[in-house]
Amino acid sequence: MDKYLVLENGAVFQGQGFGAPGEVMAEVVFTTGMTGYFETLTDKSYTGQAVVQTFPLIGNYGIIPEDAEGDRVGPSAYIVREWCRQPSNFRSTGDLDTFLKRRNVAGLCGIDTRALTRLLRERGVMNGLLTDDPGRADLDALRSFRVVRPVDRVSTPKPYTLTPEQPPRFRVALLDFGLKENICRMLVKRGCQVEVLPCAAPPEQVLALEPDGLFLSNGPGDPEDNVEVIQNLRALLPRRIPTMGICMGHQLLALAHGFRTEKLKYGHRGANQPVRNTESGQVYISSQNHGYAVVNDSVDTALARPLFLNVNDGTNEGLRYLKEPVFSVQFHPEACGGPHDTEFLFDEFIRMMEVKGNAAQS
Numbered sequence: 482m483d484k485y486l487v488l489e490n491g492a493v494f495q496g497q498g499f500g501a502p503g504e505v506m507a508e509v510v511f512t513t514g515m516t517g518y519f520e521t522l523t524d525k526s527y528t529g530q531a532v533v534q535t536f537p538l539i540g541n542y543g544i545i546p547e548d549a550e551g552d553r554v555g556p557s558a559y560i561v562r563e564w565c566r567q568p569s570n571f572r573s574t575g576d577l578d579t580f581l582k583r584r585n586v587a588g589l590c591g592i593d594t595r596a597l598t599r600l601l602r603e604r605g606v607m608n609g610l611l612t613d614d615p616g617r618a619d620l621d622a623l624r625s626f627r628v629v630r631p632v633d634r635v636s637t638p639k640p641y642t643l644t645p646e647q648p649p650r651f652r653v654a655l656l657d658f659g660l661k662e663n664i665c666r667m668l669v670k671r672g673c674q675v676e677v678l679p680c681a682a683p684p685e686q687v688l689a690l691e692p693d694g695l696f697l698s699n700g701p702g703d704p705e706d707n708v709e710v711i712q713n714l715r716a717l718l719p720r721r722i723p724t725m726g727i728c729m730g731h732q733l734l735a736l737a738h739g740f741r742t743e744k745l746k747y748g749h750r751g752a753n754q755p756v757r758n759t760e761s762g763q764v765y766i767s768s769q770n771h772g773y774a775v776v777n778d779s780v781d782t783a784l785a786r787p788l789f790l791n792v793n794d795g796t797n798e799g800l801r802y803l804k805e806p807v808f809s810v811q812f813h814p815e816a817c818g819g820p821h822d823t824e825f826l827f828d829e830f831i832r833m834m835e836v837k838g839n840a841a842q843s
Contacts, residue, residue: 484589486531486560486597487610487618489626494597498613499564500581500588506626507531507557509609510772511598513751517768517818520550522580525635525659526728526770527555528701529628531609535598535751540565543573544580548817550661553635554584555701558611562594587611605746606772631701632710632729635659636680649674651834654692656680656710658700658729663815667827668696681709684716693834694723697730699813704732704742704773711736718805723833725826726809728771734809735800741779745796748772749812752819755792756799756812764792767812768819774811775800806833 484498488509511533512521518539521532539561564577581588589611601607608626610618637657643665650672655665658680668675676690680700687695695717714737718724726734732742749769757764775797777787788808789799799810814823 482613485612485615486589486592487612487615487623488600489608489620489623490604491620492600493615494589494592496589496591498588499578499590500559501585503585503587504613505531505558505587505611506623507609507611508626508628509533509560509601509607510748510750511535511594511601512770513753514768514818515752517752519545519548520661520817522554522556522559523549523551524661524770525551525553525555526661526699526701528557528631528635528659530556530701531558531560531611532556533560533594533597533601534562535594537562537594538565539563540577541568542570543568544575544577545570545572546574547572550663550817551659554581554586555635556586559586559588560592560594560597561588561590562592564588564590601747606748628702630706632658632680632707635701637677638679640676640678640682643669643675643677645669645672645674647672651693651831652676652690653694653696654678654687654690655696655698656682656687656730658698658707658710658733660698660700661813661815663817664696664698664727667815667824671827671831673831680707681713684713687717688720692722693838694725694830696830697724697726697733697809699728699730699770701729703744704729704736707733718807721805723830723837724805724807725830725833727813727815728811731799731809731811732773732775734802734807735775735780738784738802739781740785741776742773743776744773745771749791752816754812756789756823757792758789759787765822766820767798767814767823768816769812771811806837
């Protein structure tokens with residue numbers, strides 16, 4: 482059946498529907514990853530968005546539940562050039578179309594995704610409507626659409642614990658803003674007992690765990706919407722708990738220190754983003770998924786210094802704080818699928834907790 486994407490500027494792309502039926506309004510974004518489409522589909526940072534895959538064939542290795550980054554589908558809709566009807570992989574449990582139908586996620590295929598991506602790059606991210614009838618599109622409603630406080634919807638409703646096979650070395654309190662499961666895997670693999678908490682867990686709940694470290698996860702939406710979380714972080718920072726943040730966690734730490742964030746023209750989404758470490762000068766290839774960034778000029782150099790910068794556009798990709806044992810990165814060092822170049826940052830977080838523990842014993 483014919484299906485259409487209508488953008489807020491009036492542009493219309495005609496293709497065919499797959500996945501679940503229905504009409505969907507969402508922010509239309511593109512990702513350049515050649516692999517990892519299932520991780521993209523289960524990444525809650527895409528909440529409220531229609532994801533365009535720039536790679537032309539999607540679904541060729543099927544659906545692999547063990548690789549999921551979350552317990553639900555993140556995107557509101559999924560747009561591809563072509564989906565593979567006969568996937569080939571010994572780990573696959575099904576095909577993309579069936580998966581989307583079961584999760585009630587609408588898909589659009591058969592459009593020129595290169596032309597759509599080019600339009601988004603030139604014009605900037607736009608809202609769009611997936612519909613069977615483009616004549617029903619209300620452009621004013623499209624322009625006013627906004628994804629409001631999605632972190633509240635995707636965070637865990639109640640705490641839970643993840644424990645390594647061996648006796649844990651550290652206890653880490655992890656605030657869930659829409660976390661990717663591989664963050665937890667990376668911490669558990671390094672001997673951490675991970676206490677996952679709801680996004681708005683008050684400081685008293687965090688401190689009651691007596692954590693060796695605090696971890697702030699990725700998540701969707703505008704970081705400035707999370708006023709309560711920012712206030713909670715301001716109360717926790719004086720406790721000098723070793724802290725690491727990723728993506729949304731990076732932005733919330735910056736806001737808690739009084740810095741600013743801004744929405745990027747079309748964001749960074751994909752597994753091929755180069756970032757430069759300002760301390761060593763080394764360039765790493767990183768996986769990213771974000772539409773907002775910390776404003777470099779807003780960073781108080783008495784409180785923090787840039788740790789990573791994006792090689793392509795110079796935007797901030799990380800901060801090291803000078804008065805607390807805290808650092809954060811905008812990209813995903815736990816990336817799956819994606820490069821493993823920056824996985825060492827988890828080891829740095831472990832060393833911070835070791836230093837704290839040694840100081841407490843001396």
